[in-house]
Amino acid sequence: MLSKELTTTVALLLINLTVCPYLTPQYLDFSIGRYSLYSPSLTIIFKKGYGLRLLVCASPEVKPGFYLDKEGRIIAFKPMLLQVGDWYRLSLVKEGNLVKVSLTALNDTWIATRIDYLPTFYKQGIAFGKKSIYFTGTSILIKLSLSKEVINYNADPIPNKLKDEGYFHLGDLDYYNGSLYIPVEREGYERPAVIAIYDTDELKMVSYFYTPQDHMPWLAVDGEGLIYTSEYSPVSEILVYNVRNLKAGSYIKPVKSIKLNRTLGGVQGGAFYRGRLYLSVMDGWIYEVDLSTGTVRRLFKLPDFYEMEGMDVYELADGTLYHVLINTNLNRNLVYHLTKLTKGQRLALFTIKGEVGEIVSIIKPPWVNSTLRS
Structure with missing residues (x-):
């Protein structure tokens, strides 16, 4: 099973997107099709060195949740195991010199916090x-x-x-x-x-x-x-x-x-x-x-x-x-x-001080569905 997991990880789909900087809110609606052992389910890379990763994994060696990176170094972590098959909205909203990241349930769901x-x-x-x-x-x-x-x-x-x-x-x-x-x-x-x-x-x-x-x-x-x-x-x-x-x-x-x-x-x-x-x-x-x-x-x-x-x-x-x-x-x-x-309930994830820049790319495996909205 592990070799299949690593093979799938290598076969990640890379989607390049060009979007405007965060003058208006950005929303990514997504659903995870299945749990993995180790590999990330979603990675968002920003122009100014930030990265946001979601792991929906089962291994006790890797903690599931949202990871916030800066130039490859983890600067914040929110433990969380999402429910496969349910839909969520990841929101990035600019307020002054802050960027606030949150998660909203698009249907009733159960998550391990x-x-x-x-x-x-x-x-x-x-x-x-x-x-x-x-x-x-x-x-x-x-x-x-x-x-x-x-x-x-x-x-x-x-x-x-x-x-x-x-x-x-x-x-x-x-x-x-x-x-x-x-x-x-x-x-x-x-x-x-x-x-x-x-x-x-x-x-x-x-x-x-x-x-x-x-x-x-x-x-x-x-x-x-x-x-x-x-x-x-x-x-x-x-x-x-x-x-x-x-x-x-x-x-x-x-x-x-x-x-x-x-x-x-x-x-x-x-x-x-x-x-x-x-x-x-x-x-x-x-x-x-x-x-x-x-x-x-x-x-x-x-x-x-x-x-x-x-x-x-x-x-x-x-x-x-x-x-x-x-x-x-x-x-x-x-x-x-x-x-x-419940549907519409929101959880705060991170608050980032300063600019994160525009989204450079979104990396996801085939079992993740997502739609970027503004």
Whole structure:
């Protein structure tokens, strides 16, 4: 895949444009057809040595976003992962001796305005609660502050009794009413998968329940305390459990199942928000599920070069709402923090003091559509 990427990069289309200096605003409407691993999706070169580059890339080695260059040196960076297939407007407006650069959504869209880079053992699940962030690795449970400082961790979160029974794998977790709910799977992914409850301070298991599932890669708890989960793949139904007032070690069955109107392959994470269930799936899409009807719809897509993992939907002070963990199987993993932009909503990117000069050229690969307007 990398060699194909580099080949495509060499085959960039160079479009030479002659336009007037910025006496009037200049607008570039564009849409990105697909994500790349490394290469820029759009480069604008100005006469007075400035360059503006957009990277919509997936590799943890290259940060996606807008880069502002001066004579080949990066002088400003705005982290951002745009949504493929959606349309945006890049505006350059001269105000006195300043040039202001901004981005406007031309349709409703979801963008990652923050991307966290994490050690590789942060690889299974993510949940917010009690002013903290909780992560699961395969066999580790970690508690962080909202500023990402480690508060506590448990590197041996599965009790010996369950380890002796072959349990080794934590999945995507959820926070509910002061506790953590975590799915635990056995070697060979054979039933019975376990629903476990952990305390949020010492991060130790306080109760667990056996289920009839083979796989249980994720779970999510609704406002009533009911637990929703599924098999890994294929997924045509959501299973619902009630563990309230049950003895630890009990064997339980779903209290109901919800048939979906489409089958999903490779469900890795789930979370509730305002009565809707959201799922992260190996095809790179985040899906929204209406549990009253079983209707599934695509919400937004992330790069699918790597393994989609757990997710949460939680409003943070920076405006981000959707938080999706990616396992790259490389030197570090990613968390995309996304927000929704409605049509016409604008984000400020850069303010440049002085003249940038006219646009000399726009460089873009074949999968980028664009129109320059004035």
